[in-house]
Amino acid sequence: MNFELNDEQRMLSESLTRFLNDRYDFEKRKKYVAMDGGFDPAVWKSYAEMGLFALPFSEDEGGLGGTATDTMLVAEAMGHAITVEPWLEAMVIAPELLKAGSAEQRATVAEGIIGGEIVPAYAHLEPGMIERDESLKTQENGGKLSGTKTVVGFGEEADVIFVTAVDGAGKTGIYMVRKGADGMEARGYRTQDEQRAAELTFDGTPAEKLKGGVAAEKAISSAEAKALAASIAESLGAMEEAIDLTVEYIKGREQFGRPIGTFQALQHIAAQAVVEKEQVKSMAMYAALMCEDENEENRDLAMSTAKVKMCDSSRFVGQMSIQLHGGVGMTMEYSIGRYFKRLTMLEIAWGDRDFHMDRLCAAGGLAA
Amino acid sequence: MELKFTPEEEAFRQEVRDFIDANLPDETREYMKLGNAPTKEMTVQWQKTLNKKGWATPRWPEEWGGPGWTVTQQYIFQQENQSAPAPDPLGFGVNMVGPVIIQFGNEEQKKRFLPRIANIDDWWCQGFSEPGAGSDLAGLKTRAVKEGDYWIVNGQKTWTTLAQHADWIFALVRTSNEGKKQEGISFLLIDMKSPGVEVHPIQTMDGGHEINSVFFTDVKVPAENMVGEVNKGWTYAKFLLGNERLGAPRVGASQAKLKELKEIAQKRIVRGKPLWDHPRFRDKYVEAQIELKALEMTVMRVLSGIANGADQSKPDPATSVIKIKGAQMVQRMTELYVEAAGEQAAPWIDDEGGNALVGPDWTVRAAPNYFNFRKSSIYGGSDQVQKGIISKAILGL
Numbered sequence: 001m002n003f004e005l006n007d008e009q010r011m012l013s014e015s016l017t018r019f020l021n022d023r024y025d026f027e028k029r030k031k032y033v034a035m036d037g038g039f040d041p042a043v044w045k046s047y048a049e050m051g052l053f054a055l056p057f058s059e060d061e062g063g064l065g066g067t068a069t070d071t072m073l074v075a076e077a078m079g080h081a082i083t084v085e086p087w088l089e090a091m092v093i094a095p096e097l098l099k100a101g102s103a104e105q106r107a108t109v110a111e112g113i114i115g116g117e118i119v120p121a122y123a124h125l126e127p128g129m130i131e132r133d134e135s136l137k138t139q140e141n142g143g144k145l146s147g148t149k150t151v152v153g154f155g156e157e158a159d160v161i162f163v164t165a166v167d168g169a170g171k172t173g174i175y176m177v178r179k180g181a182d183g184m185e186a187r188g189y190r191t192q193d194e195q196r197a198a199e200l201t202f203d204g205t206p207a208e209k210l211k212g213g214v215a216a217e218k219a220i221s222s223a224e225a226k227a228l229a230a231s232i233a234e235s236l237g238a239m240e241e242a243i244d245l246t247v248e249y250i251k252g253r254e255q256f257g258r259p260i261g262t263f264q265a266l267q268h269i270a271a272q273a274v275v276e277k278e279q280v281k282s283m284a285m286y287a288a289l290m291c292e293d294e295n296e297e298n299r300d301l302a303m304s305t306a307k308v309k310m311c312d313s314s315r316f317v318g319q320m321s322i323q324l325h326g327g328v329g330m331t332m333e334y335s336i337g338r339y340f341k342r343l344t345m346l347e348i349a350w351g352d353r354d355f356h357m358d359r360l361c362a363a364g365g366l367a368a
Numbered sequence: 369m370e371l372k373f374t375p376e377e378e379a380f381r382q383e384v385r386d387f388i389d390a391n392l393p394d395e396t397r398e399y400m401k402l403g404n405a406p407t408k409e410m411t412v413q414w415q416k417t418l419n420k421k422g423w424a425t426p427r428w429p430e431e432w433g434g435p436g437w438t439v440t441q442q443y444i445f446q447q448e449n450q451s452a453p454a455p456d457p458l459g460f461g462v463n464m465v466g467p468v469i470i471q472f473g474n475e476e477q478k479k480r481f482l483p484r485i486a487n488i489d490d491w492w493c494q495g496f497s498e499p500g501a502g503s504d505l506a507g508l509k510t511r512a513v514k515e516g517d518y519w520i521v522n523g524q525k526t527w528t529t530l531a532q533h534a535d536w537i538f539a540l541v542r543t544s545n546e547g548k549k550q551e552g553i554s555f556l557l558i559d560m561k562s563p564g565v566e567v568h569p570i571q572t573m574d575g576g577h578e579i580n581s582v583f584f585t586d587v588k589v590p591a592e593n594m595v596g597e598v599n600k601g602w603t604y605a606k607f608l609l610g611n612e613r614l615g616a617p618r619v620g621a622s623q624a625k626l627k628e629l630k631e632i633a634q635k636r637i638v639r640g641k642p643l644w645d646h647p648r649f650r651d652k653y654v655e656a657q658i659e660l661k662a663l664e665m666t667v668m669r670v671l672s673g674i675a676n677g678a679d680q681s682k683p684d685p686a687t688s689v690i691k692i693k694g695a696q697m698v699q700r701m702t703e704l705y706v707e708a709a710g711e712q713a714a715p716w717i718d719d720e721g722g723n724a725l726v727g728p729d730w731t732v733r734a735a736p737n738y739f740n741f742r743k744s745s746i747y748g749g750s751d752q753v754q755k756g757i758i759s760k761a762i763l764g765l
Binding site: 001002003004005069247250251261262264266267268270271272274275278279281282283285286288289290305308309357360361364365366 | 369370371372373377440443630644647650651653654655657658659661662663665666668669672673675676685686688689692693752754755756758759762763764765
């Protein structure tokens with residue numbers, strides 16, 4: 001049992017934080033969001049140069065062979081800055097899904113992701129699908145896809161889209177679709193948390209099946225578990241920042257002739273936010289350590305446990321941040337609203353609280 | 369980072385488990401399994417057994433009889449001992465006054481008191497709270513005035529847990545009214561058999577007699593019983609309370625309770641089916657498990673920090689978090705037992721076992737424990753005091 005970081009991990013976290021402090025303040029972020037494609041390609045390139053996208057890939061594939069703990073640190077830093085790029089797809093999802101592919105498939109795509117030339121997307125959810133593990137309606141037939149995928153992060157902008165679909169025999173597979181492929185229509189839009197997403201329809205769209213590696217279901221569930229673990233760390237970072245911003249605000253804001261932070265009613269709300277955040281910190285570590293567990297049931301129940309806690313804490317911290325800011329917290333002018341919105345979207349992502357409670361209850365809870 | 373225990377640590381866990389299985393009296397285990405706090409005799413018997421093995425003082429330095437365990441081993445031992453369930457070594461001695469004497473006491477005090485604390489030859493109680501000094505502990509008024517080689521003590525302590533068993537009390541006393549109120553407090557060890565010490569029981573709403581008022585009337589305390597420096601007692605008290613808060617969560621005990629609660633719910637038929645199969649109950653059970661996992665991870669995170677030399681002069685926000693969540697966890701468990709017992713939680717059962725038992729054995733302690741454990745968010749610095757600490761020390765508000 002050990003919860004300490006090693007020197008390399010500390011350096012990774014510090015250098016990314018330094019970069020984001022320098023390149024990702026509130027005003028710069030506004031500019032990135034307004035750019036075509038929804039983010040600044042120069043920032044993406046910098047992530048690649050810092051080795052973030054090389055982290056998850058094995059050394060054979062030209063990567064650094066990082067662990068989920070490394071991902072946790074990156075995600076936490078990203079949460080502090082509420083970055084808008086699809087780094088999670090590049091760092092976590094694509095590398096996991098590619099494990100279902102052959103060595104050759106992995107090698108070609110990995111190289112592009114590591115170098116920052118390929119922006120990947122993950123098309124899994126379908127309209128009317130409430131649960132992440134429902135059966136899929138998107139069909140593969142003779143190497144071509146037909147169906148609809150919904151709320152695909154950066155689905156319009158991505159160079160390679162990883163699409164989940166079932167074949168004629170009803171077997172789930174993972175298919176790669178290139179940007180601009182025939183029969184694919186992308187209707188892009190902005191999301192509540194200032195990222196981009198798209199509705200994708202496929203009509204006889206040529207796709208390359210990932211095969212030769214682990215089973216597709218295994219790769220998908222592993223990608224989802226690791227994405228969930230990373231999203232908990234990201235929400236931790238956003239909570240830490242939201243608390244800092246709120247505490248700073250109530251120290252400066254004066255009413256009744258004194259800073260409102262001197263009122264005990266507000267202090268105890270802020271203190272409760274710290275209680276919540278500290279538990280999420282513990283759960284982010286728990287999730288990072290458990291998302292690589294080989295026993296899939298243990299892994300998934302651990303992820304659900306961490307996620308339910310994160311949902312409860314995130315809701316408290318997000319709502320209290322707006323409440324303690326008062327009227328200005330409601331405005332676009334202040335950054336706190338952005339944190340609240342991102343936290344809210346993270347609560348919904350990768351299975352919401354009800355989904356994970358159902359999973360835990362069905363299993364009778366965590367094994368003792 | 370690594371969550372798993374090493375093979376050596378797992379072997380250690382087995383060794384602890386085997387020792388407990390071979391040595392813990394069945395009577396103690398069965399009595400505690402029913403939700404009873406151990407009797408004085410049970411605590412004394414078990415701590416003496418542990419002490420013979422060298423395990424009664426897990427956190428003490430080896431020089432003073434500690435087993436030289438790593439933080440992880442200490443955690444494993446505590447988890448196994450609590451989940452047995454076996455009595456904890458007496459916290460007032462082993463975790464409170466013992467470490468204060470080790471850290472701040474003189475050689476003579478160490479030699480005189482520490483071996484007797486380890487072997488529970490002396491039962492210790494804690495003289496901190498007073499009728500006028502609860503959350504505002506530094507406002508305490510019990511006075512000690514120096515007369516020759518003695519301190520003469522007058523005043524009243526309250527909420528003194530198990531003072532009826534105690535041979536000794538460690539008390540915070542006022543030795544000066546100069547300057548800030550924190551700067552006139554001293555840490556004094558008082559023999560409970562001294563003339564002028566009187567213990568009056570306080571019955572709590574669960575019907576139990578756990579706490580007391582302790583009165584001091586011209587009690588003569590030898591000057592050598594002062595720990596550390598005069599008027600520096602507040603520093604020692606803060607050190608002690610930090611230790612107390614870290615020990616508050618009793619994760620192992622809650623894990624054992626949750627396991628038992630599942631078995632109970634599987635057997636108990638409510639509206640035609642096992643309670644376990646009722647979705648309302650299952651939700652609450654799973655939510656309690658989630659809370660406990662978050663608490664366990666937070667405790668392990670703090671212990672890991674300590675093991676790796678975290679700066680302990682700075683307040684770790686997680687310590688107050690652990691106190692608040694630890695108290696909530698214990699309280700939540702007792703609520704779930706009452707809910708599982710339903711109307712069978714109703715009968716009042718006195719110390720003599722009077723009144724009719726209308727449900728399974730475990731229902732007897734359900735309501736009393738629920739009422740009793742409201743204390744856990746009040747003692748050792750209430751939730752509100754902890755939030756005050758977080759606001760000031762962590763957030764700078």
